[in-house]
Amino acid sequence: xxxxxxxxxxxxxxxxxxxxxxxxxxxxxxxxxxxxxxxxxxxxxxxxxxxxxxxxxxxxxxxxxxxxxxxxxxxxxxxxxxxxxxxxxxxxxxxxxxxxxxxxxxxxxxxxxxxxxxxxxxxxxxxxxxxxxxxxxxxxxxxxxxxxxxxxxxxxxxxxxxxxxxxxxxxxxxxxxxxxxxxxxxxxxxxxxxxxxxxxxxxxxxxxxxxxxxxxxxxxxxx
Amino acid sequence: xxxxxxxxxxxxxxxxxxxxxxxxxxxxxxxxxxxxxxxxxxxxxxxxxxxxxxxxxxxxxxxxxxxxxxxxxxxxxxxxxxxxxxxxxxxxxxxxxxxxxxxxxxxxxxxxxxxxxxxxxxxxxxxxxxxxxxxxxxxxxxxxxxxxxxxxxxxxxxxxxxxxxxxxxxxxxxxxxxxxxxxxxxxxxxxxxxxxxxxxxxxxxxxxxxxxxxxxxxxxxxxxxxxxxxxxxxxxxxxxxxxxxxx
Ligand SMILES: Nc1ncnc2c1ncn2[C@@H]1O[C@H](COP(=O)(O)OP(=O)(O)OP(=O)(O)O)[C@@H](O)[C@H]1O
Ligand SMILES: [Mg+2]
Numbered sequence: 001x002x003x004x005x006x007x008x009x010x011x012x013x014x015x016x017x018x019x020x021x022x023x024x025x026x027x028x029x030x031x032x033x034x035x036x037x038x039x040x041x042x043x044x045x046x047x048x049x050x051x052x053x054x055x056x057x058x059x060x061x062x063x064x065x066x067x068x069x070x071x072x073x074x075x076x077x078x079x080x081x082x083x084x085x086x087x088x089x090x091x092x093x094x095x096x097x098x099x100x101x102x103x104x105x106x107x108x109x110x111x112x113x114x115x116x117x118x119x120x121x122x123x124x125x126x127x128x129x130x131x132x133x134x135x136x137x138x139x140x141x142x143x144x145x146x147x148x149x150x151x152x153x154x155x156x157x158x159x160x161x162x163x164x165x166x167x168x169x170x171x172x173x174x175x176x177x178x179x180x181x182x183x184x185x186x187x188x189x190x191x192x193x194x195x196x197x198x199x200x201x202x203x204x205x206x207x208x209x210x211x212x213x214x215x216x217x218x219x220x221x222x223x
Numbered sequence: 224x225x226x227x228x229x230x231x232x233x234x235x236x237x238x239x240x241x242x243x244x245x246x247x248x249x250x251x252x253x254x255x256x257x258x259x260x261x262x263x264x265x266x267x268x269x270x271x272x273x274x275x276x277x278x279x280x281x282x283x284x285x286x287x288x289x290x291x292x293x294x295x296x297x298x299x300x301x302x303x304x305x306x307x308x309x310x311x312x313x314x315x316x317x318x319x320x321x322x323x324x325x326x327x328x329x330x331x332x333x334x335x336x337x338x339x340x341x342x343x344x345x346x347x348x349x350x351x352x353x354x355x356x357x358x359x360x361x362x363x364x365x366x367x368x369x370x371x372x373x374x375x376x377x378x379x380x381x382x383x384x385x386x387x388x389x390x391x392x393x394x395x396x397x398x399x400x401x402x403x404x405x406x407x408x409x410x411x412x413x414x415x416x417x418x419x420x421x422x423x424x425x426x427x428x429x430x431x432x433x434x435x436x437x438x439x440x441x442x443x444x445x446x447x448x449x450x451x452x453x454x455x456x457x458x459x460x461x462x463x464x465x466x467x468x469x470x
Binding site for chain 1: 277279300303304305306307309311313315316317318319320321322330331333334359360361
C-alpha cells in the first residue's frame with residue numbers, strides 16, 4: 001500500500017498531465033461531435049428513404065461515412081489518416097495531431113446516435129409541424145430538437161465515454177492521456193499498482209461523466 | 224362577399240397510393256361557417272380527405288380549391304403559407320412535451336415570427352386553462368390536452384379548422400366538453416370546422432351536415448336532423464352508464 005502511494009506521489013505530475021491530455025482530446029472530439037455530428041445526424045434523419053427531405057445521394061454519402069468510420073478498426077484508422085494529419089498539422093505526433101482521428105470517430109458515433117434518437121420522436125410531432133406550415137429548419141429547431149433534447153444529451157454522454165476508450169489507443173501517435181500513461185508507466189515498468197490506480201482514475205472520470213449526463217438529461221426531460 | 228365563397232371545394236378529387244384508391248372522385252363543397260362531419264369506417268379515406276384540405280396530399284386527379292386557391296398551383300413554400308391559415312387538431316393531441324401549455328399555444332405564431340401574449344392569455348381563458356399556462360403536457364388530462372391543442376389551432380385565427388378524430392382518445396364526459404368547445408368556437412369566431420370521426424353521437428351533437436365515406440367514395444352528404452341534437456347531455460358518469468347499460 002505504501003509502495004502504491006509512493007509511486008503515485010512520485011508520478012503525480014505525470015498523472016496530472018495525462019489527465020489533461022485526455023481532457024483535451026475529449027473536449028475537441030466532443031466539440032466536433034456536437035458541431036458536425038449533430039447536423040450530420042439530423043441530415044441523415046431527414047434525407048433517409050421516406051424522410052421529410054428524402055435525398056438518396058446525400059443520405060448515401062453521409063450514411064457511408066458513418067458506417068465506414070465506425071467499422072474501421074481505430075488503430076488502423078489513425079494510421080490511415082496519417083497523410084492527412086501531416087498535411088493539416090505539419091506533424092503526426094502529439095496530443096493535437098492525435099485528436100484529429102478522434103474527431104472523425106466522434107462525429108460518426110454521435111451522428112448515428114442522433115439519427116436513432118430522432119427516429120424515436122413521435123410521428124405526431126412532425127405531423128403537427130407540417131400542419132403549422134413549419135419550414136424544414138423550423139421543424140428541426142422548434143420541434144425535433146426540442147422533443148429529442150434529453151435523449152441527445154444522454155447520447156452525448158455515451159459518445160464521450162466511447163471517445164475516452166478510443167483515446168487510450170492514441171499513445172501510438174504520441175497522443176498521451178491516461179491510457180497511454182497506464183501502459184507506459186504502469187504496464188511496461190511492471191508497476192501494476194500504478195497501472196490499476198490509473199485505470200481507477202479513468203473509471204471515476206467515466207462515472208462522473210455518466211452521472212452528470214444523466215442529471216442534465218433528466219432535467220431537460222418533461223415527458 | 225366572403226360569405227358567398229365556399230371555404231373549400233373538391234371537384235372529382237381522387238387520391239391513389241400505388242394500386243390502392245384512398246379517395247375516389249370526391250365532389251364536396253364546404254361552406255363558410257359550417258361544421259361538417261366526415262364519417263366512415265377505418266380506412267374509408269377520412270384522414271386522406273383532411274390531408275387534401277390541408278394541402279398536404281396532392282390529388283392524382285380532380286381539382287381542389289381551399290380558401291380560394293388551388294394548392295397544386297402553389298410552390299411548396301406557398302403551400303406552407305396556406306397551411307398556416309388552416310388549423311389542425313389531432314386524435315393524439317401532438318403537443319410538444321418539453322414545452323409548457325403557453326409555449327405550445329404560442330408555437331404557430333413563433334413560426335411566423337409573431338408574438339401576441341394578450342391573445343394567448345385570452346385563448347387560455349377561452350379553453351378554460353388560464354391556471355395551467357405554465358404546466359407541461361405530462362401534467363394534464365386528455366381533455367385538457369385537447370383544449371391546449373384547440374387553442375393552438377386557433378391562435379392564428381384560422382378560417383378553417385380540421386379535426387381528425389379529436390375525441391377518440393377521450394371518455395364520454397370529456398368528449399362532450401370538447402364538442403361543446405368546438406361548437407362555441409364556430410359560434411364565437413365563425414370558424415368553419417371539418418370534424419372527422421367515427422362517433423355518430425359527436426356528429427349529431429354539433430354538426431350541420433354529415434358526409435359519409437365508404438372505401439374512398441363519398442356515399443352521401445345530408446343535413447343533421449334536429450332530433451339528433453336533442454340527446455340529453457349526461458349530467459354524470461353514472462347517468463351515462465345507466466343510459467348505455469340500462470340499469
Ligand atoms: N401514405 C399512405 N400510403 C399508402 N396507403 C395509404 C397511405 N395513407 C392512407 N393509405 C390508405 O388509404 C386508405 C384511406 O386511409 P385513411 O387514413 O384516409 O383512412 P381513415 O378513414 O382516416 O381511417 P382511420 O379511421 O383508420 O383513421 C386506407 O386504405 C389506407 O391504407
Ligand atoms: Mg384517419
